[in-house]
Amino acid sequence: MAHHIQEELGRILAQGLKDPRVGFVTITGVELSPDLRHGKVYYSVLGSEEEKRQTAEGLQAATGYLKREVAKALSLRYVPELRFLFDDSAERGARIEELLREVRRQGEGEGEGEGEG
Numbered sequence: 096m097a098h099h100i101q102e103e104l105g106r107i108l109a110q111g112l113k114d115p116r117v118g119f120v121t122i123t124g125v126e127l128s129p130d131l132r133h134g135k136v137y138y139s140v141l142g143s144e145e146e147k148r149q150t151a152e153g154l155q156a157a158t159g160y161l162k163r164e165v166a167k168a169l170s171l172r173y174v175p176e177l178r179f180l181f182d183d184s185a186e187r188g189a190r191i192e193e194l195l196r197e198v199r200r201q202g203e204g205e206g207e208g209e210g211e212g
Contacts, residue, residue, distance in 0.1 A: 097125040097134070100174075103165045104136060112160075116153030118146065123182045127175055134175035137182035147181065154179040 105122045124137040140150045154161075158177055166174045 096131065097127045099169055100127075100134065100165055101125040101136075103168045104161060106168075107161060107164050112153065112157055114153040114157055116149040117157065118142065118150060120150060120154070123184070131173075131175055134177050136177050136179045138179055139182045139185045151179065151181060 101122050101124060104125070108117070108120045108122065111117075118140065121139045122136060123139050126135045126137075127133070138150075138154065140147055142150070158179070162174045162177055165171070
């Protein structure tokens with residue numbers, strides 16, 4: 096069920112919301128409680144801290160609409176309460192890659208002077 100909700104939210108958000116605060120958002124995962132009453136929706140968005148804050152506000156404001164649309168699309172009588180949580184794993188991954196590239200460059204620079212003399 097979590098996967099279906101994730102797909103549907105992604106589709107809805109790809110079509111765009113009327114709220115200008117919500118730009119390009121990627122739904123990275125959905126976790127449902129065992130009783131299916133609560134759902135954590137993880138999302139990522141690229142941009143400044145201000146754009147991320149505005150997106151969070153926009154998603155919070157659109158929660159009721161998104162819940163209704165998911166219920167309609169999936170023919171569900173009951174949809175879990177949705178809570179949107181920012182997923183910074185993509186940013187952390189990019190930062191790790193950047194650090195690894197920097198370490199490799201430094202290692203290559205140190206090896207240039209060896210073997211001479």
